[in-house]
Amino acid sequence: MEQWDRLLFDYRFDGPGGDWWGVKIIDFPLGGGMQCTWQLADGKSLRPGEWQTAEVQIHSPTWLWGDKPDEQGQYLSFRYQGRPDARPAILIDNVRVVRDAFRLETVKPLGTRREGDRTVARYEARIANRQDTPLTVQAEVRTAEAGLRVEAPDEATVGAGETIALPIRLSAAADGEGALPPLSRVSTEVVFRVKGEKDMDKLLQLDLTVPLSEIPHPCLLLTREDVPEVLARIEASAECKAVYDALKQGADAWLTRAPEYPDRGSQWWHWYTCKACGARLTTKSPTEHVCPDCGAAYTGWPYDDVVLDRQHGALANAVRDLGLMYVLTGEAAYAAKAREILLGYAERYLSYPLHDINGKPGKGGGHVGPQSLDESTWLIPVAQGFDCIRDTLSPEDLQTLAEKLLLPAAQLIRDHQWGIHNICCWHDSAYGLVGLALEDGGLIFDAINGPKGFHAQVEQGVTDDGFWYESAWGYHFYTMMALQPLAVAARNVGIDLYTDRYKGMYDAPLAFMAPGGELPAFNDSGTASALGQGSMYEIAYACWADPRHLLPILQSGRKSLQTLLYGVDLGETQPFALGSALFPGAGYVVLRSGATGEGRADQHLPENYLALDYGPHGGGHGHPDKLGFVLYGRGKLLAEDPGCIAYGNPAHGGWFRQTLSHNTLIVNGKSQKPCTGALQFTAFGDGLGLCSARADEAYDGVRLRRSVALLGDRLIDLALAEARRESTFELAYHNRGLLECALPFASLPEPPAGDGYSWAKEWRSAPAPDAWQAVWRQEGGPTLTFAQAASDAEREVLTAIGMGNPTKIKVPFIVSRETGATALFCSAVEITPGEPVADLDVRVLPIEGAADTNERPVAVEVTGGGLRDIVLINPAGGTLRAGGIELTGRGAALRYRDGALEQTVAVGDAQVRVVAP
Structure with a gap:
């Protein structure tokens, strides 16, 4: 396809339209062997039943996809995306390719600067004559946004087989009436065509970004005006003095040290x-x-x-730290050493082979790191250090560092700015900081206001309750780390990015935290701490003065660079209580009960905690675990989610990303499909909580529902599965500790068939025709008694040893299994400080009065230890009776102690009446 210029074809959709329609071509050397991709239409422009003509500019793909070049493959494919149930007929006819008389080969931006009273952006368009006779090319401004003036040659002659460069000048008023505000962007469309010819237009889209009126340097980490405050902190605070001394000691060590650069870029830590x-x-x-x-x-x-990443990272951090010491002390030696390291990288950067995590020159790779992500985390401190010493650099140094290091790295990263994602937040900070350091308005605009810039990431990626949408706490904090460098730098030049929605990212962990300040390892995350990120909360507290933000600062200690640069005097902490809560944007319910503790966080937190996941899948970092939960009891982690380990390890996909490794329902041994569940209801009382949720898209033809109640030290769990055909249903429950169970287990010769089952060890099986119990004991922790009601179906209980996190922790788990068209697993968990509750018993109650057949009501009674609890689940509403209780409404939970009704919690305006003692 290289010799052709345009691909044309006619097409028609018969049936429902779609969200995306396009073309993909692989034909080396086109696009360097990557997947050249063009979007031709979206849901608005597709017109079912009507013939349309598509025109593809072969040498101007919208995207280059794929993880590595393909130098052998040759194919043309048509790509459609729509609803999963949409199956339109797509007719394609009259496919042809066209070779044009001329080609618009490259468009080179020459920079944006102020010229007199106007802001000017210059471009150079290279036009190639592909004929053996001269031709005349004309330029026409097709569109130009208000306030933009476009100047291009009316026409130019191109000799046979020659290529010429045509200048294009865009300008806008810089002052007075009609002047555009800083960081606004205006665009134009310029068309090139051969004089006298039709159907050969080459469309060029260009834009002008109005730069900031003035950027003081340094500005990325701090400004000159901030220096006196930082020096005052060093004098007044022993903590800040310690941070400064460590910074100075590290920088001083570099003054006599020759930089040692790796001879190549690094590789992916997930391989390690x-x-x-x-x-x-x-x-x-x-x-x-x-x-x-x-x-x-x-x-x-x-x-x-x-491990080369450590060397590259140390050099990048050295540039930052040396630059900071220069700003704080004015000693030129620090700037000189930072300059030396920067120029050394400028000599080498582009000679490091572009490579991805597979060692191939793939899209999304880097020169220093194997991903644009790694390139970003390396580039940020490099840019910060450069900005600190900018005023010491000669014009020649500035040009060298811009052209051979900073701009190539920034453009490589920006060219892979592909979506709303934690990685793309790192991208924004990396090329945004380079833009501010070099005063490049285009980079600054894209990083802040672009379609995948800071504002878009926060508005689209942060839920209404403050969660990062990937619903993994490790990535939540990782995204906070990614956004903070750009937020700080923007604030230093007068751009305030500290919105209420951005603040939500700092608030959410403190609202969701479990005992000890821990955060569950949902999705691709390990167990995190809401209190372990004090350095990030220094700037948050300085901006918002929210007393809750003091918790992580005080817990972590003020030992970070952020304390030195941004720390303010801390106010008084204020008491607050965290109870049960709904997080509808992220799709979690948290139930809390029990006494509060004595620690800095635990004084605000009840000791028992359950978090149920019913919401969005979590994108590429989501796990197939809808209706799974994590349980803490008496301040300790009991029923865990294993989270993730390094992605390059086979166990990550084999065990950690399978449904079996989570506390939820499994059908026919297969992992759930990625899906979003739905909340049915919640009811929160004093020490009691109740909720119910569904996940009807986790398996084809299967409806799943889970209702849980937390009453003091007791959890009641009602899991219902309903299928259109006979299926095998399993409920898995994982708990830390030593497992004891009196069922007559026999070892299995091999693991059961299914997704992830082979990764667990020591499989055993026993029949469970009646109600049964199991006990987990934790050394130095609570004891957990698990009881499950009898079932009308033939039930089997399996046990095995699963992989915890870290993997050296082995977690015994049970799987309750039965086969049929429906399965109801009614269980209770009792948490005690010592011996188990021997008389813990779960009984399914007969129900009178419920008529809705689409939403099966469930009633259970749990007794033991002098307590009697009744839980009624009736999502369809109406009136039912069970266990001497009449419920008019959707759900309720009641607690009796020594025969007397002690507490009741009901959903909404539900009415609960005792009709029999």
Whole structure:
């Protein structure tokens, strides 16, 4: 396809339209062998039943997709995206390619600057004559936004087989009436055509971004005006003095040290795990990498390349720290050493091969790191240090560093700015900081106001309750870390990005936290701490003065660079209580009960905690675990979600991302499909909480519902599965500790068939025709008694040992299994400080009065330890009777102690009446 210029074809959709319609071509050397992709229409422009003509500019793909070039493949494909149930007939006819007389080969931006009273952006368009006779090319401004003046040659002659450069000048008023505000962008469309010819237009879209009127330097980490405040903190605070002394000591060490640059870029840290047991490796030497758990040793690629990230990272941080010391002390030696490291990278950067996590020159890779993500985390401190010493650099140094280091890195990253994602937040900060350091308005605009810029990330990626949409706490904090450098730098130049929605990201962990300030390991995350990120809350508290933000600062200690640069005097903490809560944007319900603790966080937190996940899948970092939960009891983690380990380890996909490893329902041994569930109701009382949710798209033809109640130290769990055909249903429950169960277990010769089952060890099975119990005991922790009601179906209970997180923790779990068209698993969990509750019993109650067949009502009674609890679930509403209780409404939970009704919680305006003692 390289020799052709345009692809044309006619098409018609018969049936429902779609969301996306386009073309993909692979034909090396076109696009360097990547997947050249064009979007031709979206849901608004597709017109079902009507023939339309598509025209593709072959040498101007919208995207280059794929993880590596394909130099052998040749194909043309048509791509359609629509609803899963949409199956339109797509007719394609009259496919043809056209070779034009001329080609618009490249468009080179030459920069934006002020010229007199106007802001001017200059471009150079290269036009190639592909004929053996001269031709005349004309330029026409088709559209130009208000306030934009466009100047281009009316026409130019191009000799046979020659290529010429045509200048294009865009300008807008910089002052007075009609002047555009800083960081506004205006666009134009310029058409090139051969004089006298039709149907050969080449459309060029250009824009002018109005730069900030003035950018003081430094501005990325701090400004000159901030320096006296920082020096005052050093004098007044022992903590800040310690941070400064460590900063100075590290920078001083670099003054006499020759920079040692790796001879290549680094590799993906997710490769750096033991293939045998999943543990992260320990570096014994640059070529020796050892598993600390099983002793396995590794060498060569990718392991030797992974650890190069430490060298690259140390050099980048050195540039930042040396630059900071120059700003704080004015000593030129610090600036000189930072300059030396920067120029050394400028000599090498573009010579480092572009590579991805597979070592190939793939899209989304980097020169220093294997991903544009790694390139971003490396570039941010490089840009910050450059900005600090900018005033010491000669014009020649500035040009060298801009053209050979900063701009190529920023453009590589910006060219892969693909969506609303934690990685793209790092992208924004990386090329946004370069834009501010080099006063490049286009980079600044894209990073802040662009379609995937800071504002878009926060508005589209942060839910109404403050969660980052990927619903993994590790990535929530990682995204906060990504956004903060740009937010700080923008504030230093007068752009306030500290919106209420952005503040929500700081508030959400403190509202969701479990005992000890822990955050559950949902999706691709380990167990995180809401209180372990004090450094990030320094700037948050300085901006918003929210007393809750003091918790992580006080818990972490004020030992960070952020304390030195942004720390303010701390106010008084204020008491607050965290009870049960709904997080509808992220799709979680948190139930809390029990006494509060004595720690800095636990004084605000009840000791029992359950978090139920019913909401959005979580994108690429989501797990198939709808209606799964995490349980803490008496301040300790009991029923865990394993989260994730390094993605390069086989166990990550084999175990950690399978439904079996979570506390939820499984159908026919298969993992759930990615889906979003739906909340049915919640009811919160004093020490009591009740909720119910569904996930009807997790499996084809299967409806799942889970209702849970937390009453003091007791959890009651009602899990219902209903299928159109006979299926095998399983309820998995994982709990830390030693498992005891009196059922007559027999070892299985091999693991059951299904997704993830082979990763668990020591499988055993026993029949469970009646109600049964199991006990988990934790050394130094609480005891958990698990009881499950008898079932009308034939039930089997399996046990095995699963992988925890870290992987050296082995978590025993149970799987309750039965086969049929429906299954109802009614269970209770009692948390005690010592011995188990021997008389814990769960009984399904007969129901009178419920008539809705679409929403099966359920009533259970749980007794033991002098307590009697009744839970009534009736999502369809109406009146039912069970266990001597009449409910008019959707749900209720009641607690009796020593025979007397003690507490009741009901959904909404539901009415509960005792009709029999």
